[in-house]
Amino acid sequence: AQSVTQLDSHVSVSEGTPVLLRCNYSSSYSPSLFWYVQHPNKGLQLLLKYTSAATLVKGINGFEAEFKKSETSFHLTKPSAHMSDAAEYFCVVSGPRGSQGNLIFGKGTKLSVKP
Amino acid sequence: EPEVTQTPSHQVTQMGQEVILRCVPISNHLYFYWYRQILGQKVEFLVSFYNNEISEKSEIFDDQFSVERPDGSNFTLKIRSTKLEDSAMYFCASTPYGGRVGETQYFGPGTRLLVL
Incomplete structure (x- = not known):
């Protein structure tokens, strides 16, 4: 069965410092993986996705994620x-x-950025 | 840029009442979804809809739930007799093509339902 674990429920960083949001997955076959972001009172917006092409995926707003099959990880940086x-x-x-494309979500990580 | 919209943004209802949550998918999209997120829990798939019929549904989507595309633009989720445990954020999503694995889903802002 497919599942996703986001290892941190809350991450706090200072402005200008690096961001790392961790994600591990479990899948019985080669998965497609996504990162979505939700700003307050907004819909879920796609940041980036991996669909078995390049393992380093670049997304919007300077985010990227690396698919590591050996570690079953897809961390966002x-x-x-x-x-x-x-x-x-x-x-x-x-x-x-x-399946007809339904998605399986992690619990989410709330990112706070301090000035 | 086209967006998925949902109305209302918030709804409060009494247990046992019927509610209808409305979504307007992006206009040329063909595949539609409902998901929900109970407070503090994961976003969960409810149902997918294509060509005017349910394509797939989860265990959560029991006989209390129904979906409809009543006209060319709206996509609705009806909960026939709400329970306390139906309190959640409900998200609508759509995709341009045929619900293929790996296809990007475009989400609306959600409707927060509170059942008292």
Whole structure:
């Protein structure tokens, strides 16, 4: 079965310092993996996705993630945090093979950015 | 940029009442989804909908739930007789094509439902 574990429920960084949001997945086949972000009162916005092409995926707003099959990880990073990055981030894996594209979400990591 | 919209943003209802949550997917999208997030828990898949019928549903989506595309633009989720445990944030999503694995889903801002 597919599952996602986000290792930190809350991460706090200072503006200008690196961001690391951790995600581990479990899948019985090669998964598609996504990171979504949710700002307050906004919808879930796609940051980036991995679909079996390059293992280092670049997304919007300077974020990137690396798919590491040996570690079953898909951690999200950004070299330098901005205040506008404060939001909740969800790591997501595609549903079971044969499913019609439904997604399986992690519990989310709330990112706080201090001035 | 086109967006998925949802109404209302918040709804409070009494246990046992029917509620209808509304979504307007992006106009040329073909595949629609509902997800929910109970406070403090994960976002969970409820149902997918394509070509005017349910494509897939989860265990959560029991007989109390139904979905409909009543016209060319709206996509609704009805809860027939709400329970306290239906209190959650409900997200609508749509995709341009046929619900393929790995396809990007575009989400609305959610409707927060509170059942008293």
